[in-house]
Amino acid sequence: MTQKYAFGEEVRVTRAIRNDGTLFGYRRGDLLVRRGTTGFVREWGTFLMDQIIYQIHFLDSDLIVGCREEELLPACAPWHAGQFQYGDHIVCRCALAINGEVVIAAGAQGQIAATDQGDNGESYIVTFSTRSFQVPASAMILVEE
Structure with missing residues (x-):
């Protein structure tokens, strides 16, 4: 080794x-x-x-x-960290809807389940209670530990 x-x-x-x-x-x-x-x-x-x-x-x-x-x-290797990482707790900035029906209210808390989603890594898989959604980074705020 x-x-x-x-x-x-x-x-x-x-x-x-x-x-x-x-x-x-x-x-x-x-x-x-x-x-x-x-x-x-x-x-x-x-x-x-x-x-x-x-x-x-x-x-x-x-x-x-x-x-x-x-x-x-x-440290000198190229790196794109993104805004969030696995396990981060977040709050929705705005309500999330599917076909016009609100499924997640603004202010709801969730947890990042997967990173680097979407074509350019700009969205994340977030679990809210028992459901998971692909959410753009712009719709979330990090909850500091």
Whole structure:
């Protein structure tokens, strides 16, 4: 096994990093680092003899988190994060209708179930209660955690 990233190299996480229960002071499932955030490699090691785990220092939050190699990209690589990511909680800016019938009221809360939908990645699959809809980014506001 050969590491891909070197000590001090700036990298970007390609998915949201949530606490798996190993980071003290955070509940299991708490969002630690948003997708697209950059940090710096501190060191690396192996897990179960077949995975390289990098210790990444995210300066903005002053967190040090272990990341698998497939969760990282070089910071200089092209990146389009979009406005929302999987698991984000949102509020509708306006009512959503199907064939003129309102199915989701303005102000309704939902959760992002899939990203990068539509021809240019401008919409998302959002779950409201038990129903899912493809919703344009312009119709949503992020609810901060």
